[in-house]
Amino acid sequence: MTFKVQTLNSISSKGLDRLPRDKYEIASELSTPDAIILRSHNMHDMAIPDTVRAIGRAGAGVNNIPVPDMTKRGVAVFNAPGANANAVKELVLSGLLLSSRNLMSAWRYVEELTSTGEELKKEVEAGKKRFKGVELPGRTLGVAGLGAIGVQVANAARDLGMSVLGFDPGITVNNAWRLHANVSQALSVDELLSRSDFVSLHVPLVDDTRGLIDAKRLKLMRKNAVLLNFSRAEIVDEDAVLGALESGRLHYYVCDFPSEKLRGHPSVITLPHLGASTDEAEDNSAMMIADQLRDYLEVGNIRNSVNFPEAIMPPTANAHRIVVVNHNVPNMVGQISSTLARHELNIADLLNKSKGEIAYTLVDVDSEAPEAVLDELKAIEGVLCVRYLGAVGSEAA
Numbered sequence: 001m002t003f004k005v006q007t008l009n010s011i012s013s014k015g016l017d018r019l020p021r022d023k024y025e026i027a028s029e030l031s032t033p034d035a036i037i038l039r040s041h042n043m044h045d046m047a048i049p050d051t052v053r054a055i056g057r058a059g060a061g062v063n064n065i066p067v068p069d070m071t072k073r074g075v076a077v078f079n080a081p082g083a084n085a086n087a088v089k090e091l092v093l094s095g096l097l098l099s100s101r102n103l104m105s106a107w108r109y110v111e112e113l114t115s116t117g118e119e120l121k122k123e124v125e126a127g128k129k130r131f132k133g134v135e136l137p138g139r140t141l142g143v144a145g146l147g148a149i150g151v152q153v154a155n156a157a158r159d160l161g162m163s164v165l166g167f168d169p170g171i172t173v174n175n176a177w178r179l180h181a182n183v184s185q186a187l188s189v190d191e192l193l194s195r196s197d198f199v200s201l202h203v204p205l206v207d208d209t210r211g212l213i214d215a216k217r218l219k220l221m222r223k224n225a226v227l228l229n230f231s232r233a234e235i236v237d238e239d240a241v242l243g244a245l246e247s248g249r250l251h252y253y254v255c256d257f258p259s260e261k262l263r264g265h266p267s268v269i270t271l272p273h274l275g276a277s278t279d280e281a282e283d284n285s286a287m288m289i290a291d292q293l294r295d296y297l298e299v300g301n302i303r304n305s306v307n308f309p310e311a312i313m314p315p316t317a318n319a320h321r322i323v324v325v326n327h328n329v330p331n332m333v334g335q336i337s338s339t340l341a342r343h344e345l346n347i348a349d350l351l352n353k354s355k356g357e358i359a360y361t362l363v364d365v366d367s368e369a370p371e372a373v374l375d376e377l378k379a380i381e382g383v384l385c386v387r388y389l390g391a392v393g394s395e396a397a
């Protein structure tokens with residue numbers, strides 16, 4: 001079996017090399033891809049071919065992928081949680097220091113000096129008082145979203161001696177375990193904003209978080225506070241931020257998402273979406289997503305899908321694997337197994353998992369499944385996709 005994988009962005013070769021070329025054709029232009037790998041490419045406006053079975057985001061945020069439409073079509077969407085978290089954490093720490101020590105304006109000041117020798121030294125000493133900053137120990141950082149990135153940011157800020165407050169109503173048990181014991185809990189975004197000198201946002205862009213930081217919430221922030229946004233532009237109301245900078249409520253807005261309005265503002269430090277742009281993060285994300293896609297395409301296993309359930313079934317030796325994606329409604333497993341029974345196919349192993357509106361079934365049968373069985377499975381009302389993977393047990397052995 002061979003697979004076609006289309007890349008919509010430049011993807012680290014360390015990741016693509018995990019897809020052996022005797023089994024995988026990989027190209028940026030393909031008319032009938034089985035899978036797509038991308039980073040930030042906007043898929044909302046593109047026609048996604050019917051042949052696509054899986055989409056892999058070599059990164060964290062999936063707001064550039066039409067996930068609900070893909071779910072309706074039975075297409076699994078994967079991401080690489082945590083793979084770029086350290087890179088983002090390091091950039092957030094840079095942002096904290098750039099703002100606390102007024103480094104960008106200080107740097108610009110020096111760049112614009114034209115004097116030389118003693119005169120230059122005099123201007124340096126005379127000018128530096130304009131850039132006096134503050135130290136981080138004793139200041140409070142509020143972290144909204146304690147996922148892979150937020151936890152690392154919170155822990156690093158504690159290590160720098162800051163007091164840290166966190167808010168995340170959906171924190172996972174694993175992330176709660178990873179969090180520094182001295183990080184305090186805020187009970188709402190409003191509380192977080194009102195008790196912090198620096199606020200860093202690490203929530204995904206979804207309907208609930210669009211415009212999370214608006215004019216009303218900015219008024220809750222401490223005077224001269226710094227807002228850091230390395231999540232997504234749309235989480236913050238940009239006009240409201242510009243207003244808060246004018247009124248002095250905000251001292252700096254540090255973000256990874258430039259816009260015409262933000263560019264050139266003396267109190268905005270904006271970077272070109274650099275959070276995940278390190279060798280390490282690009283390699284980690286690409287390797288993780290390639291491994292997950294390969295396991296899905298070849299074996300049917302699902303790890304780190306944002307719309308499909310986790311599903312891992314070790315291949316049965318000498319069996320033949322069928323994968324069925326269907327609506328999460330009653331009697332689907334019954335219909336699948338009775339179809340197999342009608343064709344005298346004995347089930348060696350079966351796994352059925354569901355997540356939201358999707359149910360997912362892996363079936364290992366003792367003998368090869370003829371085309372007619374697959375056609376009958378496809379014809380069951382509610383079935384979105386059927387894949388025949390064949391003897392995955394023998395290949396793995």
Ligand SMILES: NC(=O)C1=CN([C@@H]2O[C@H](COP(=O)(O)OP(=O)(O)OC[C@H]3O[C@@H](n4cnc5c(N)ncnc54)[C@H](O)[C@@H]3O)[C@@H](O)[C@H]2O)C=CC1
Nearest residue numbers: 060061145146147148149168170202203204230231275276
């Ligand atoms: N600037 C860059 O290059 C990068 C940006 N990102 C952005 O950062 C976001 C977070 O990434 P990860 O930490 O890896 O994701 P994650 O999924 O591990 O963590 C997100 C956390 O936010 C929490 N959350 C959701 N809604 C919330 C709300 N209203 N208030 C408080 N917490 C809320 C969730 O419960 C979860 O724990 C991504 O979705 C992406 O948009 C991620 C990587 C690189």
Ligand SMILES: O=C(O)CCC(=O)C(=O)O
Nearest residue numbers: 039040059060061276277
């Ligand atoms: O791939 C990139 O550079 C963007 C990373 C990012 O924004 C994410 O992983 O959510």
